[in-house]
Amino acid sequence: MEIRNNINENDELIGYSPCSTYVPIRKPKTFIINLDDPPQTRWNEVVQQHLQFIPALIADLRRQQEEELGPRLFAISLTFILKKISYLPQEVLNELKGIATLTESHGLDLTKLLMLNFGYDFTARCTSAVIEGPSYSNLESRKKTIYLLRNLDWESKPLRQLTIEVNFQRQGKTVFRAITFAFFIGILTGVKFPTDGNGGFSISLNYRKISDSLFGAFGRVIDSKASKVSTCIREVLETCITYEQAVDVLATKLLVAPCYLIVAGIEEGQGCIITRNPGTEENRISLLPNDSFHIGSYRYLVQTNIDHWRETPLPIAHDDELLMDANERRKAAAQSCDLLEQFAKNANFTKKTEIANWFQGCWEILLQRPVLNRHTIFSSILIADENPQNPIRTCVINTNQL
Numbered sequence: 001m002e003i004r005n006n007i008n009e010n011d012e013l014i015g016y017s018p019c020s021t022y023v024p025i026r027k028p029k030t031f032i033i034n035l036d037d038p039p040q041t042r043w044n045e046v047v048q049q050h051l052q053f054i055p056a057l058i059a060d061l062r063r064q065q066e067e068e069l070g071p072r073l074f075a076i077s078l079t080f081i082l083k084k085i086s087y088l089p090q091e092v093l094n095e096l097k098g099i100a101t102l103t104e105s106h107g108l109d110l111t112k113l114l115m116l117n118f119g120y121d122f123t124a125r126c127t128s129a130v131i132e133g134p135s136y137s138n139l140e141s142r143k144k145t146i147y148l149l150r151n152l153d154w155e156s157k158p159l160r161q162l163t164i165e166v167n168f169q170r171q172g173k174t175v176f177r178a179i180t181f182a183f184f185i186g187i188l189t190g191v192k193f194p195t196d197g198n199g200g201f202s203i204s205l206n207y208r209k210i211s212d213s214l215f216g217a218f219g220r221v222i223d224s225k226a227s228k229v230s231t232c233i234r235e236v237l238e239t240c241i242t243y244e245q246a247v248d249v250l251a252t253k254l255l256v257a258p259c260y261l262i263v264a265g266i267e268e269g270q271g272c273i274i275t276r277n278p279g280t281e282e283n284r285i286s287l288l289p290n291d292s293f294h295i296g297s298y299r300y301l302v303q304t305n306i307d308h309w310r311e312t313p314l315p316i317a318h319d320d321e322l323l324m325d326a327n328e329r330r331k332a333a334a335q336s337c338d339l340l341e342q343f344a345k346n347a348n349f350t351k352k353t354e355i356a357n358w359f360q361g362c363w364e365i366l367l368q369r370p371v372l373n374r375h376t377i378f379s380s381i382l383i384a385d386e387n388p389q390n391p392i393r394t395c396v397i398n399t400n401q402l
Contacts, residue, residue, distance in 0.1 A: 023367055025395035028179065028378070030165045035175065035238075039091050040098030043185070046164060047102045050182035054106040056158040057183070061116055064156060092231060095185045108183065117184055118228065118256075125153040125322035126206040127329050127371050128262040130271035131300035131337055132287065133358055134349035135385060146271045146287070148202040148264040148382040150189050151366050152179075153322055153375040163378050163396045168238070174388040176237040179380050186230025189380055190237045192246070193388040194266065199242035200384035201270070203233050203250070206260035207305050208275070209316060209323060226256045226278065233261075243270045250274055251281040260303050266385040273303045283309070300337040304329045322375060329371050336365040359393075372397070 031046050088096075096117070100110040128150050135145040162182040168175045178190035187203075194200035227235075232253050240246040243265030250261045251274050261274040272286035285308060287299050306313055306326035317323035340361040347354045359381070366372065366379040381393040 023372065024398040026398045027391075028163045028165045028394055028396050030167065030391060032167045032169055035168055035170045038098075039094035040101070042095060043099050044102065046166075046182050047099055050162055051103070051106055053158055053161045053182070054103060054108045057116075057162065058107050058112060060156050060158050061112060061119070064119065089231070092185065099183060099185075103183065113183060117186055117230070125155075125305045125326075125375065126204070127151045127153070127302070127304045127333055127366075128204045128206055128260075128273075129300060129302045129333050129337060129365060130262060130264045130273070130287065131340070131362075132268060132271070133340075133344065133362075134347075134355060136355060136383065144268050145266050145383060145385045146202075146264040146268075147362060148191075148204060148262065148271075148380075149362055149366055150179075150204045150262075150380045150382065151371055152188065152377045152380075153373060154377050155322075155375050156377075159377050160396055160398065163394075165392055165394060177388070177392055178234075178237070179378060179392055179394050184230075185234075186228060187234040187237060188230055189382070190233060191382045191384050191392065192237045192240070193384060193386070195241060199240075199245070200266040201240075201243040201246050202264045202382035202384050203236065203246065204262045204382075205229055205233060206262065206303050208258040208260050208307075209305070209320075210258050210277070210314070211316065226254045229255050229257055229259050229261075243267075247272060247274070251276075251284070254279055260305075262301075262303055264382070264384065271301060273301050273308065275307060283307070300334075300341070302330050302333045302337065304333075306330065322373070325370055325373075329373075332368060333365050333371050336361070336368060336371075340365065 029049070033042050033046075035042070096110060096113050100108070100113055103113070104110070128148065131147050131149065132144045133147050135143040159181055162184075164180060164182055166178050166180055168178065174193065176190055176192045178187045180187060180189070188205045189203070191202040192200060232250070232255060236246050236249050240249060243263065247263050250263065255276060255278045258278055259276050261276060262272075263274065264271045269287045272284055274281055275283040285301060287301065304326040305323055308330075311327060313323050313326060317326075340358070343361060344358065347358070349355060349358070362381050363379070366381075372379070376397045378394055378396045383393075
């Protein structure tokens with residue numbers, strides 16, 4: 001990775017990626033979801049602007065589910081998920097019903113919406129990294145803050161057209177922000193900004209596969225006490241104030257699926273990767289010298305779709321491309337983090353050009369092969385101690401030619 005000196009931090013992320021890997025990209029549209037509005041109507045504007053993409057989404061949704069499950073298990077999964085309706089939080093159910101009133105005439109009924117909203121827990125792949133770096137909001141103090149870097153990979157081309165940034169508000173004030181998809185009400189990638197001087201954190205979700213059997217997962221789907229992972233993340237972003245509160249809930253909540261939860265705060269050392277089984281936390285590594293992959297003045301953690309203590313995928317990965325190359329993605333991201341650390345040790349982060357080069361280095365981590373791959377939907381850099389009015393640094397990979 002070469003750190004160049006010609007990147008302006010204020011450059012529009014439009015056209016081509018702001019690093020040495022020139023990838024066609026675009027900014028996602030930004031919407032406001034007013035949490036004071038009735039749940040049934042909150043998503044109306046988002047839905048109405050994306051109705052044209054429903055046919056492609058439905059075809060792709062069915063393809064994914066049948067490839068992942070097979071026709072027989074696909075039918076069984078529908079039965080289990082329909083049973084879950086009565087156990088969903090009422091607000092979540094009302095949001096889904098409100099969306100369905102606008103989409104069912106286009107073929108996206110409540111059943112298919114549920115399949116879409118449960119899909120990530122069982123089918124998507126990702127790369128996430130947590131790294132300490134300069135505080136962009138307070139350059140003069142030379143204070144460090146925590147960056148959450150995120151690529152979301154999903155074998156679903158229509159999602160590129162559905163990727164949006166959402167500003168969730170109450171009484172006109174931002175509660176949290178997220179990168180998500182139209183027709184999807186859970187959160188896979190989000191940031192909670194400090195409130196009255198308290199806390200601030202960001203979260204991303206990475207898929208984890210630990211078993212070939214899906215029947216246990218189906219059983220947890222209809223468990224009234226088990227939460228969808230993306231719904232749990234949204235609840236944490238909405239209700240938790242501090243990094244410590246967020247980590248505690250994410251580590252202990254009963255979930256419908258195993259996963260990796262990556263959390264970044266705003267203070268030095270506030271970053272961790274929680275390896276989850278559905279019922280319990282299996283492992284945790286954090287930005288503490290004895291636990292992290294690398295010890296230095298700017299430390300980091302990297303998570304793909306393989307347990308951090310493993311070097312090779314489990315046999316259950318079979319021919320799943322993104323599970324089989326999980327270790328290669330992790331190694332590539334870690335090598336770039338090493339280079340970024342070396343740059344940071346020699347940098348004086350009171351200059352805007354060096355801050356711009358730091359951000360370029362962050363993009364280099366995300367937009368290099370194989371971290372960037374043909375299934376990458378979007379790339380994001382989340383910083384919880386920024387101005388809440390600033391958009392999340394996100395680029396949608398605007399090509400099918402990777």
